[in-house]
Amino acid sequence: MIKLILTTTALTMAAGVAFADSHSVVRLGTEGAYPPYNFINDDGEVDGFERDLGDELCARAELTCVWVTNDWDSIIPNLTSGNYDTIIAGMSITDERDEVIDFTQAYIPPSPSLFMGMDDGITLEGAMIAAQTNTIQAGYVATLDGVTLIEFATPDETVAAVRNGEADAVMADNDFLLQIAAEDDDLMIVLDPVSLGDGVAMGLREGDELIAAFDAAITSMKEDGTLNALLVEWFGDEAVTW
Amino acid sequence: MFEFCADPSSLDGVRWFSCYLTNGVHMLFYQSFLTVFTLLAIAAPLSLAFGFAAATASRARFLPARILGKGYTSMVRGVPDIVFFLFFVLVLDQGIEFIRHSITCPDWDQPIRQGANFLVCDAARTPQGNAPQWVHEGYNFGLAIFTYAIVFGAFCGNVLYGAMGAVPKPQIETAAAYGMSQRQVFWRVVVPQMWVYALPGLSNIWMILIKATPLLFLLGIEDIVYWAREIGGSRNSRFAYPHPDWRFWYFLGLLVFYLGFTRVSEIVLARVTRRLTRGQATAGGEAMRKAAT
Numbered sequence: 436m437i438k439l440i441l442t443t444t445a446l447t448m449a450a451g452v453a454f455a456d457s458h459s460v461v462r463l464g465t466e467g468a469y470p471p472y473n474f475i476n477d478d479g480e481v482d483g484f485e486r487d488l489g490d491e492l493c494a495r496a497e498l499t500c501v502w503v504t505n506d507w508d509s510i511i512p513n514l515t516s517g518n519y520d521t522i523i524a525g526m527s528i529t530d531e532r533d534e535v536i537d538f539t540q541a542y543i544p545p546s547p548s549l550f551m552g553m554d555d556g557i558t559l560e561g562a563m564i565a566a567q568t569n570t571i572q573a574g575y576v577a578t579l580d581g582v583t584l585i586e587f588a589t590p591d592e593t594v595a596a597v598r599n600g601e602a603d604a605v606m607a608d609n610d611f612l613l614q615i616a617a618e619d620d621d622l623m624i625v626l627d628p629v630s631l632g633d634g635v636a637m638g639l640r641e642g643d644e645l646i647a648a649f650d651a652a653i654t655s656m657k658e659d660g661t662l663n664a665l666l667v668e669w670f671g672d673e674a675v676t677w
Numbered sequence: 678m679f680e681f682c683a684d685p686s687s688l689d690g691v692r693w694f695s696c697y698l699t700n701g702v703h704m705l706f707y708q709s710f711l712t713v714f715t716l717l718a719i720a721a722p723l724s725l726a727f728g729f730a731a732a733t734a735s736r737a738r739f740l741p742a743r744i745l746g747k748g749y750t751s752m753v754r755g756v757p758d759i760v761f762f763l764f765f766v767l768v769l770d771q772g773i774e775f776i777r778h779s780i781t782c783p784d785w786d787q788p789i790r791q792g793a794n795f796l797v798c799d800a801a802r803t804p805q806g807n808a809p810q811w812v813h814e815g816y817n818f819g820l821a822i823f824t825y826a827i828v829f830g831a832f833c834g835n836v837l838y839g840a841m842g843a844v845p846k847p848q849i850e851t852a853a854a855y856g857m858s859q860r861q862v863f864w865r866v867v868v869p870q871m872w873v874y875a876l877p878g879l880s881n882i883w884m885i886l887i888k889a890t891p892l893l894f895l896l897g898i899e900d901i902v903y904w905a906r907e908i909g910g911s912r913n914s915r916f917a918y919p920h921p922d923w924r925f926w927y928f929l930g931l932l933v934f935y936l937g938f939t940r941v942s943e944i945v946l947a948r949v950t951r952r953l954t955r956g957q958a959t960a961g962g963e964a965m966r967k968a969a970t
Contacts, residue, residue: 460809461807462806470915470916474915476702476916477700477701477702503810503813505897509897516796517802517806518813589906591910595910614914618914618919
C-alpha cells in the first residue's frame with residue numbers, strides 16, 4: 436500500500452514538471468445544466484450562450500481554453516482549490532460570493548428573476564417555492580416570511596418539482612424560465628418579477644491576473660456590439676442588452 | 678450516426694429513436710458502462726489483495742502487524758461506506774497535494790488551510806491546473822478505485838481471516854507433523870483450502886461491490902447514474918432531440934442492467950463454488966462425493 440502511494444506520488448510529480456507552465460491552458464468551469472446559458476448538447480459537448488461567449492473571450496484574450504463541467508453546488512470550492520480557473524455559469528455577482536472569489540465585469544446586465552407555476556392565481560403567502568441550491572433566488576426565497584423554500588441540486592429538478600406538484604412555483608433567472616414556459620402549455624410565469632443580483636459575470640480566484648485579460652475582452656465585445664448580438668441570439672429579442 | 682439523422686426535427690417514430698439513441702450523449706452514456714466495468718475489474722482484485730494482506734497480518738505472531746491488520750478491518754467495517762468514500766477521497770487528494778507541496782514549495786509561508794479552502798502552491802496542485810482533461814478525469818477515477826479497494830479490502834480481510842481459521846485443525850497439525858515449516862503450512866495447506874470457506878462471504882462482497890458502483894456518481898465521476906439523470910431530464914427545443922422528463926425510463930434501464938448483472942454473477946459464482954467444493958472435507962464436498970458413488 437505504501438509502495439503504491441509512493442509510486443503514484445512519483446508519477447504525479449513527474450507529470451507536474453511537464454505541465455509546470457501555469458495558464459498555458461485556461462480551464463473554464465461551467466455547470467452544463469442551465470439552458471440556454473450553458474448545457475450539454477446532444478453531441479455531449481458544452482453548448483449555450485456562455486459557450487459562444489467564452490470561446491470568443493478566449494480568442495480575443497489569445498488564451499487556449501478548455502471546458503470542464505462541475506456540479507453547481509461545489510462550483511466555488513472547486514474554483515478556489517484550483518480544479519479550474521474560471522466560473523462561467525450564469526453566476527450573478529453578489530457580496531457573499533465576492534468575499535470568496537473575484538468577479539470580472541458583468542457580461543449579462545442585471546435582469547429580473549421570475550416565478551413559474553401551473554396556476555395563475557397563486558399568492559406568495561404560504562406557497563412552496565422550488566429553487567436551485569446556492570442561487571440568489573434560493574437566498575431570496577429563504578428571506579421571505581410565510582414562504583417555504585424547497586432546494587434542488589440541478590435546475591431541471593426544480594422545474595420537475597413544479598410539474599409533479601411538489602412545489603407551487605419555481606424561481607429562477609428569466610431566460611431559463613421563459614423558454615421552458617413558452618414550450619409547455621401547463622407552465623406559465625406567475626407572480627411578479629424580482630430584481631436580484633448585479634448582473635452575471637465570470638468568477639475567478641482572488642487576485643488572478645486573468646481577470647484583467649477577461650475584463651478587457653468583455654469591454655471590447657461590449658464596444659463593438661458583438662455581446663449584444665450574442666444576447667439577442669440566445670435570449671431572444673426581448674433580452675436585456677447593454 | 679445514420680445518414681438520415683442529419684435533420685432530427687424531420688424524423689418520427691423508429692427513425693427518431695434510432696437517431697436519438699445513437700447521438701453523442703448516448704455514446705457517452707454507453708461508454709460510462711465501461712467505466713463501471715473498469716472500476717470492478719481493477720477494484721475487485723485490488724480489494725482481494727488488500728483483504729489477503731489484512732487477514733495475513735491479523736494472524737501474524739508479531740503484535741504490531743496484528744494490531745494493524747485488525748485495526749484496519751474493524752475501522753473500515755465500522756464506518757458507513759458513503760462517509761468513508763467522501764472522506765477518504767478527500768484525504769488522499771489533500772495528502773498527495775500536501776506531500777508535493779512540502780517538497781516543491783518549502784518557502785511557502787501562508788497557511789494551507791484557510792477556512793474551507795485547502796490552498797497549496799501552483800506547482801503542487803494535483804493534477805496540474807493546465808493538464809489535459811483526461812489526466813484530471815483519470816486522477817479522480819484512480820482515487821475512486823483506490824478508495825473502493827480500501828473499503829472492500831476490509832470486508833474481504835474479515836472474510837479471509839475467518840476462512841483461514843476454518844481450515845480444519847487436524848490438516849494443519851498433520852502438515853506440521855510432516856515437518857513443514859510455518860510458511861509451508863500456510864501456503865500449501867491453509868491458502869489452497871480456505872477459498873471454499875471464503876467463497877460465500879466473498880461472493881456476497883462482490884454483489885455489494887456491484888451495487889456500490891453508483892457511488893462513483895457521488896465522487897463527481899460521470900458514471901451511468903450521472904448520464905441517466907443528465908439525459909433523462911426534460912429537454913426543451915434548444916436540444917436537437919427534445920423530450921419531456923424521461924428519467925423514469927433511464928433509471929428503469931439501470932435497474933434492469935444491475936439485476937441482469939447480479940444474476941449473471943450469481944450463476945458464475947455458483948459454478949465456482951461447485952468447482953472449489955470438489956473433494957473438500959465440508960458438507961458440500963461430502964454431498965458431492967456421495968452423489969458420485
